[in-house]
Amino acid sequence: GAVVSQHPSWVICKSGTSVKIECRSLDFQATTMFWYRQFPKQSLMLMATSNEGSKATYEQGVEKDKFLINHASLTLSTLTVTSAHPEDSSFYICSAPFGAGDYEQYFGPGTRLTVT
Amino acid sequence: AQSVTQLGSHVSVSEGALVLLRCNYSSSVPPYLFWYVQYPNQGLQLLLKYTSAATLVKGINGFEAEFKKSETSFHLTKPSAHMSDAAEYFCAVSVGGYNKLIFGAGTRLAVHP
Numbered sequence: 001g002a003v004v005s006q007h008p009s010w011v012i013c014k015s016g017t018s019v020k021i022e023c024r025s026l027d028f029q030a031t032t033m034f035w036y037r038q039f040p041k042q043s044l045m046l047m048a049t050s051n052e053g054s055k056a057t058y059e060q061g062v063e064k065d066k067f068l069i070n071h072a073s074l075t076l077s078t079l080t081v082t083s084a085h086p087e088d089s090s091f092y093i094c095s096a097p098f099g100a101g102d103y104e105q106y107f108g109p110g111t112r113l114t115v116t
Numbered sequence: 117a118q119s120v121t122q123l124g125s126h127v128s129v130s131e132g133a134l135v136l137l138r139c140n141y142s143s144s145v146p147p148y149l150f151w152y153v154q155y156p157n158q159g160l161q162l163l164l165k166y167t168s169a170a171t172l173v174k175g176i177n178g179f180e181a182e183f184k185k186s187e188t189s190f191h192l193t194k195p196s197a198h199m200s201d202a203a204e205y206f207c208a209v210s211v212g213g214y215n216k217l218i219f220g221a222g223t224r225l226a227v228h229p
Contacts, residue, residue, distance in 0.1 A: 004159075034216060043206065043219045044160075093159055097215050105217055107152075107159040 002028050002098040006108035013084055013115055021079045021111045023050075023094030029074035030096035034105070035067075038091040050077040050094075084115040118143045118211045122220035129227055135179075135194040137223045139207030142188065148210035149190045150217065151181055153203050160206065166190060177201070202227045 003026040013019050023033055031052045036044040048069050049057040056069035066088075068080040081088055091112050095105040123138040141147055148167050152160040164175025171183040181192045190207060207220040 006159075043221045044217075046216055046218070049216065091157075095160075095217070104162065104165060105150075105215070107161075109159040110157070112157065 002096070002106040004094065004096050004106045004108040006092075006094060006111050008111060009109060010112040011114070013113070015085055015115055016083055018080055018082045019084055019113060021081075021092055021094075021113070023077045023079070023096075023108050025075045025096045025098075025106075028096075028098055030077075030098070031074060033071060033077040033094055033096045035069065035077075035079050036093045036095065038093060038110075040091075044093060047079075052077075081113065084113070086115045089113055089115045118147065118209045118218055120207050120209050120218060120220035122205075122207050122223050124223055125221065126224050126226065129197045129225070131199055131227055131229055132196050135192070135197045135201065135225065137192040137205050137207075137225065139181075139190045139192065139220060140188050141190060141207075141209050143209060143211075148215075149181075149183065150208045150210070151175065151179070151190075151192050152206045152208060152219075154206065154222075155203050163192070163205075197225075197227045199227050199229070201225060 005024045007022045033050040035047045038044045047062050050069045050071040052071045058064045071077040093110040095107045119142045121140045150165045151163040154160050163179050164173045166173050166183045174180045179194045204222050206222050208217040
């Protein structure tokens, strides 16, 4: 089956610094990937759609200048949290569609970000 | 606009008992519906999906769900709960040309001996 990986699995950074999270499709190509954010004991909220070779599409209310997304290849999308603050601490999960019709999403294991 | 409502944020059952997790959807077009399971500090694993074929969908780990258009429901069931089923379960609907997923709030399933 399709495998999506994320790196790092967890990261601690100081307030004001930037953090990059990678999402890779290991055995398939993904022209589109999705980034979600999950607060403790809450559901996943879609942040943006990452498009290979073009700009990402952000959901309403998500600051595109704060959450920079780059989809430079068919197997890699990156999310950079710029000038991180404690309120950015969260679980970030990516997914990629796979299969006939691309309607099935495969999820990465998530990245736990803690901003101190 | 599409949306998903999961009734019951917490469900507790005894080991061996029936599991029923409720999901209702709202969609202006025929929906694709999914159930995912999430274990602590992990990503999501697909349990099953409905994509306009058979209305009774069988998934992994003994779970199944029935699509009922008249009730706009897609409830998840398992005849006999196992301790390993304890996790968070999310119902989701697929929207848009890029198949974005909109998730329900989730239901935490606890299984006790």
